[in-house]
Amino acid sequence: MNSRQRAALKDFARAVNTLREAGVIRSHRYLGDIAEFLCAGMFGIDLATNLRQAGHDGLRGEVRAQVKYGGGKKTNVDLGNPDAYDEIYVVLGQESVVRAPAYEGDFLVYILTADEARALKTPGGSYSCGASYFEREPHRVIWIETYAN
Template identity: 30%
Template structure:
């Protein structure tokens, strides 16, 4: 490992520690926690106390909300959980995501679905999945994260 690689790894762990100190990241699921925190700020999501709450992550106006984040430049599907266990799904598409539609700016694209929409548009034999085609039919809200 060269010095540049060591520095980048050290900076990553220092950044995660700072995010944890600010309660932005609550567990070892850094990207998922970041996505949930963005939904707290953008949509008023009230997170469940446990970061491992079964079926949904928090509530907005008393309704159960599941948050899923995708930022993989390679994978093309995102498992969105069981829509029987939540009322709404928020899918956050990161700037590197292969599912991303449009520009690769410094913002997450937030797509909101009802559980009925998930059942009707994302059902697959192996479970429920969100794919790029599902997102193309929906508008999104941008969540800018640059300073």
């Protein structure tokens, strides 16, 4: 490991600790936790305190809400089991290969109902969507510099 790599790892560890202390991340799934934090503030989702709760991440009133982060090189976003939630929020980061280049912002948020997710059932029986689904306009664009909840 060279000195640049060592410094980057130290910076990352400090950033993780800072995000945890600020209540942004709650587990080792950093990007998913950040997506949940952003959606909780923006859409009024009360995140579950049980991090192992199956099927949905929290409630928006009586509505069971699931949040998924789609980023990196994955060519699709797994939508989980739509029988376990009423709506799902898909958050795409800047590095997501399924993100349409026409839209700027740090994060794009797409909202689907459980019925919309069911319509995206794959031949293998799971539920997911790829880049063509995200060519449409996002429901919300999040810019970190101006984000306020």
